Amino acid sequence: MLGQLLTGFNPIVQALLALCLAATLGLALGNLKIKGVGLGIGGVLFAGIFLGSLGMRGNHEVMDFLKEFGLILFVYTIGVQVGPGFFSSLRKAGIALNGWAALIVVLGVLTALGVHWLADIPVPVVLGLFSGAVTNTPSLAAGQQMLGQIGVTGEDLTLPGMGYAVAYPFGIAGILISMAVVKLVFRANPEAEAEAFEQARRSKTARIDTLNVRLTNPNLDGLRLSDMPGVEQLGVVVSRVLRQGTEGHVEIPHPDTLLHTGDVVLVVGTPEKLRAARLILGEEAADADLKAMDEDVRWERMVVTNSHVLGKSVGELDLLTRYDIVISRLVRSGIELVPGPHLHLQFGDILTVIGSPPNIRHVTSVLGNSEKLLQQAQIMPIFIGIALGVLLGSIPLAIPGMPAALKLGLAGGPLLAALILSRVGHLGPLVWFMPPSANHVLREIGIVLFLAVVGLNSGEHFVEVLVHGEGLHWMMWAALITLLPLLVVGLCARLFGKQNYLTICGLLAGSMTDPPALAFANAVAPSEAPSLAYATVYPLVMCLRIIAPQVMVLILMGSL
Template sequence: MLNYLAQNPFAYLFLALAIGYPLGRVTVKGINLGATAGTLVVSIGIALAASALFGITYDIPGLVEDIFLMLFMYALGMKVGPQFFSGLARGGLDFVVIGLIVVFSNFLIVFFGVKLIDLGPGYAAGIISGSYTVTAVMGVAQSAVSSGAFKLPEGITADMVGANMAAGYAISYVLSSIFIILLIKYLPKMFGHDPVEAAKQAEEEFSGGEDGGALPGTAGASILGFTDKQIRSYLVEHEELAGQSVHDLFKKYPHAAILKVVRGDEVLDAQDNPTIQMGDIIGVMGEYSVLLSGSEKVGNEVAEPRARMVDIEVADIHVGKSDYAGMTLQELGAEIGFGVHLKSMFRAGVAIPHLPKTVVEKGDVLRLAGPSWCVNQAAKALKSVPIVESAYTEISFMSAALVMGFIIGHASLELGGIPFALGTSAGCMLMGILVSWLRTRNPDFGGPTSEGARAFLNDIGLSLFVAVLGAGVGPKIMSSFQGTTVIWIAIIGLLGALVPPFLAWCYGYYIRKMNPIILAGGCAGGRNSTPALNGVQDISGSAISAVAYPVPYALTSAIVLILGYIAMVFS
């Protein structure tokens, strides 16, 4: 079996995923490894057993590793990009400082700790990756080795460096994953605060913000959610309505739109602008308060499902070079708002209040809900196209972005005689950030990107990368566990994982006097620990801590990769 896997790397890689994913989901007292760490453990275990028992090694082309890592990095950039920029605008300086404290103190503790103990090359990057639970750090560190930015010392091979990296990652990852949850979860209580009461205070403080839902071009943008708009059916009994077209009535009553007309066995769609007759049953969409007076102005409300069976879609529309730019929302609604209602409004990637007197500007994104033909009609008037989430992904644009990211990351600059490059994987991530950020401004930019496809690239890319990494370093990993190496990795890894968020807590608590639950959420974001955030939400009985998570999370997700690369280059 092990020999078969050596001859068929495809089987080896996907067997590692098949076993690693369920292993990563095994939970002991609320703690689990996660899919990525589970895959790495299985891959190393198979390779180690094959080498120790039968002398079999697994030779998988490095190109496979590079391709999947760059796909993962681009997908990760697409995920954090909207948070990275719009979050910086919304979150405030404190969240930024928290992230910077955590990420730079982690680097200093680990890098100089490894130097002080005189551990071999690769350990610093591996411990940073594990203590920060960001596996991608190993990818950029590995690229520093393969590109020649890190000069291999005499007698040290790239495989030995990779083995050191994997050893540092594996030990520090497991320990930090467990203890970071406990630390951040109980920090408010340790400082004498009731988490539930603190969360209630935070909810009151943050309740005034504008929540427009998912940003344009991101997952969840086309979810209808809750709305005060309803569709109700009425029997036309008032003679003054007869003889008027659907569009004529909308101009008189712009707060309600007739979407269906039922006339005997015939169902007429409002798209054809039918003329209303006495005895028709009409399906009217509008706010609940407006529809309550329908019986007085139209006739008795009746139970006619054919008049109310209307498919509603949600789409983002970018306001282009339109004559309507400069109008208020109230004026715009009267002109082109037939059959649609405005769910959210975004300007420069940030949700803004959509009040009747709000002026529409060129470049705004309007999130409209209504029948597809009504949404299309409004988009055409605004000289735009409606963007709806779909399963389709624009492959050509994504490929072009990856090429640009590769070129940017591959460009090298010599500093002190040492070639320094951002790294192709980090370059791809930056392109993902840029593309997703631009899509929050104009969701039509670069064509649609399916969230399912993005999530798949994210998961499969990282998992296959670590599977290839484990195959290469597995046979060498035992040489890294000599003497007291394991103990020092554990100590440095725990210090790198726990001290930085505690320092950030002290800054927010003593200097900035932040709400302890909000502060805990920011510390979890700075440490890139979603399980820690879940722990805070669990103990506080509220999700409010999540408002502080995106900014430090997105900021440190990018910076830690650069610091991991630097740690490898100067190790």
């Protein structure tokens, strides 16, 4: 009946009306929560299925274009969002967590393949079950797109959406069950785990600090700052100098500034390096606070938004010689860094500059410091990035042992392009920084378009399959795909990896890229542990979730 109401309109109007109705009902459904847990953006899929079961349709060609364009928007904006932190998350402390998260994805793939071979479930359905069991919509998109690349058409292309919808509800519940099982098996006390995490973090965190040091080493008397041992070698910054015998007048030091015993210097660096510098230079000056002494020397935070300084190193900028300004700290993607001379500036870097108010005003025009530019998305780089991603996704990659060439497709290509471009940061005047608000809007529009079309296309046969067909059978196997990897890794990470329970909760939520699960984990105890673990594994997991179904399709091509 609903479908007949649209027959009088042209194909584009039909498609848009169907999509808008599915999106409106779905977003309203997703906002309904029971004890803080709801369907979220997945509600659009279920609304589309409901409307599709009532006969609402759109023009096939128009709907296909909107679905693919929505997919491209979604994965590209995800890449831009996670790109700056993707490579850094693979270093140091993140290696272990990302290893456990990658194991969850691999176990999920192996479980899904086992389900196909043991239960003889069609490949398109298995792809949908795999994506729904881990509540990962980009995975569903990548699987469907890969099926289309190898020639699957017609009703077979609606099967992944039905499998996803069947598996999705338990995918949300399964991760909460996994957290509860890990807690029960190891009798974890969330409050004690939160305290243990904070203590461990305080002992390891290399925060940037300051220290007032009085020069007492006679070997340093009369040396230039650039010749002072321990300063450049340790990577600390001397931001201010108080001469012995002066009444509170603080200077901005230059490389050729001569220092003498009795002078007090303000040193900036990590606590460990500050202690080492103090041993070389002299003793802590407990009676002097150079940051508060001289009103003629101020500090201010500025954001790099001027395209002319992007890519330049702190040494090339040379603010000290040109403007008598010292850069004491640099914050990038929430991480504090000591601004060494070889550190290159990126759009959005936050610098702490020290100097006189007139000089600081001059430096403002050099760095940009424009809040407007931070909130303004550059449109040209978005389309350039998408075009490069589409081209990248169209390149066939021959992999030994695979029955056909692998293509990154419309899911993997734009994602990889966005990861690389956002990591590069800029190319001439083109900046691949996207304000969070703009990124969020484009990402949500993209995924709503994709889910609405998938739901409308799958709705015709969904109720029949669920009630009279194999739906309940599929749901049982989907529960296995959800629980087995989570429980195995959750228990092993605690037993063998000695991971904090709250960190494991964040790891499990991040491995499912599931914000409601993260919200549940954050409510377990007042700690940042779940959020930090989630953010650490999210970039890698999102990429693996998009690649995994494509690899599964290639492995199972003979079964199609």
